[in-house]
Amino acid sequence: MALVDERRHFSKRLLEALRKARIDASSPTRIAREFNLRYHGSPVTAQSVRKWLTAKSVPAQDKIRVLADWLKVSAQWLMFGAHDSATGQQGWALNQEPRDYGVENSALSRNFERLNESHKKIVLEIVRALLAAENKR
Numbered sequence: 001m002a003l004v005d006e007r008r009h010f011s012k013r014l015l016e017a018l019r020k021a022r023i024d025a026s027s028p029t030r031i032a033r034e035f036n037l038r039y040h041g042s043p044v045t046a047q048s049v050r051k052w053l054t055a056k057s058v059p060a061q062d063k064i065r066v067l068a069d070w071l072k073v074s075a076q077w078l079m080f081g082a083h084d085s086a087t088g089q090q091g092w093a094l095n096q097e098p099r100d101y102g103v104e105n106s107a108l109s110r111n112f113e114r115l116n117e118s119h120k121k122i123v124l125e126i127v128r129a130l131l132a133a134e135n136k137r
Contacts, residue, residue, distance in 0.1 A: 004055075011055035013078055017071040025053060039066045 018025045025031070028049040036043040041062060051057040059067065061079075068075035112123065 007055040007058050009081055010058045011053060013081055014052055017073045021071045038070050
């Protein structure tokens with residue numbers, strides 16, 4: 001595949017991932033700002049982001065990984081549009097790596113059981129509402 005085609009296909013996938021993540025692709029400045037909050041290297045400029053969005057350039061692999069994690073897609077899909085063997089999903093493959101929130105499941109379960117019944121109901125309602133909101137995305 002020609003380099004021009006690779007850039008064009010990357011741009012399409014990036015725009016799709018931004019759309020699905022409900023991030024306004026018409027503001028490269030906002031995207032750059034949000035990206036830089038997550039990236040630990042030299043900050044990217046709005047002009048760099050604009051080049052990604054308009055198929056003028058493709059970011060380096062370390063930036064691809066940060067974009068993928070932020071947008072909850074696989075880096076492999078974002079870069080190549082390929083099947084992600086790690087998740088077994090084609091295309092829009094969510095990163096489902098376990099995250100450490102500083103609480104073990106067993107401790108969380110024990111703490112939940114220590115709550116009174118009305119507080120347990122509140123926690124369950126919050127969890128259900130969050131799950132419903134995620135399912136609407």
